[in-house]
Amino acid sequence: MNCMTISVLELFNQGKLGIPEICEDLYVVNDHFVAVIDGATNITGNLIHGKAPGRLAAEVIQRVILEARMDVTLQELIADINKNLQILYEEYGILDDIKKCAWMAPTACLICYSHYYQEVWQLGDSQCMIDGQLHTNEKQIDDITANARALFLEAEIKKGKTIEDLLEHDTGWDYIKTLIQLQYYLQNDRDSQFGFEVINGFDVDFSRVKTIQVPKDAKTIILASDGYPMLKTTLNETESELQHLLQTDPLCFRQFKSAKGLQKGHLSFDDRTYIKFEIA
Template structure:
């Protein structure tokens, strides 16, 4: 496989704040989306999203070429637990799920010609889109939308809300509580999978087997509202949303919108590969 184009952009415009990572090796291609920190904790100067994304990116090159997803997750979890232990974090993250470093991840295995999706990420195989949304995200996004619509009716303006997103402030407790729904041992209507270093039901991972003749594969984090066949088309779709609905509460509802001075509502990563048809 060959990298045709790749991009990673921080929502703030400062690469030092970015919680996304990507990694492409001879055998794997991976986009990692470290969850936005809501605890305020820092670990060696890094947010929890930066910690988990960094450990995963450093572990991907160590994976055996033909590993199945159970082995992949096992190796990544072991690496994360070693990091927690070495940095005095283990007890805190075990006891408080909402402080736990958390990531969504999309991984392509060249030897298995398979994409695995853990959490909210997306890919495009030739021109076929695959997504993996979470119901808790929809609930929180709609709650924030309702709150902001009420703020507008009370007289607030879009400009004022870009300065201070009271809708995000209102749903922050829900975002913290959603972490209790993560990686539950039993099926739950609000449950979802994420990479944290702790075990979860691998049945929650979305598996996509590529067609033998697939020629192109794009992987992206959810910082792109819509994945498109090329990076430029994906960027154009994002910029259109940012222009028409910068708060992301009407046309494209999210738990957070654009903050004045930022480049976007979230970090974003896009990697497109040229595959050799089998």
């Protein structure tokens, strides 16, 4: 058994609206796991029993990790999460709707440090830094939608719209929304050139889940959601990079191309979580 302990050095979690109850980023910190859970953005605007689908998925994942055995394997953990999501779908009577409209499924990404195995499990596009070495998990499909939105917004500006207009109403998001919805059909699809792994209550292809072995002499690990475009070795530096981006490219379509940008009245373009911890 690993006798080393986890000590949190820095932790920050904030929703794009600044309201904790609706933030779709959640996290876990205990003696056995450190995890960042990033619930998918609600693209329909519909709620499930008063909660956004991504928030619902994140809450299930958070609860299962908190209750998990310290020696639970990645496969066992995901199986337990999916079982709990399937129970929820049956209870709420939404399973048939999800099968017809895949984008209705509560969905989340997960990055989780297992202290027992000294591994980081990276399922989705959250980020990790181990003693200054960055580990990302970007997917091609995000580049496609981000570039399509950037192209559309550049054309909108050429036609006369201003950045301020687009912060009020992001027509670039409207333009790519169909592509975002179609992505849901490619989740956990091992046969598609654009397939990618998420947690949504259905089978995961573990051959495409990144497992990072933490070196025995590693001291500091950072886990973060993709609400941070640039991960740095301190929270202050990471926040400074984000705030600079929000000042210089608030729509996130030039310096940092994303499927979504800042909206007027929001604190950032996405929910965000940063956890820096030490293994001592």
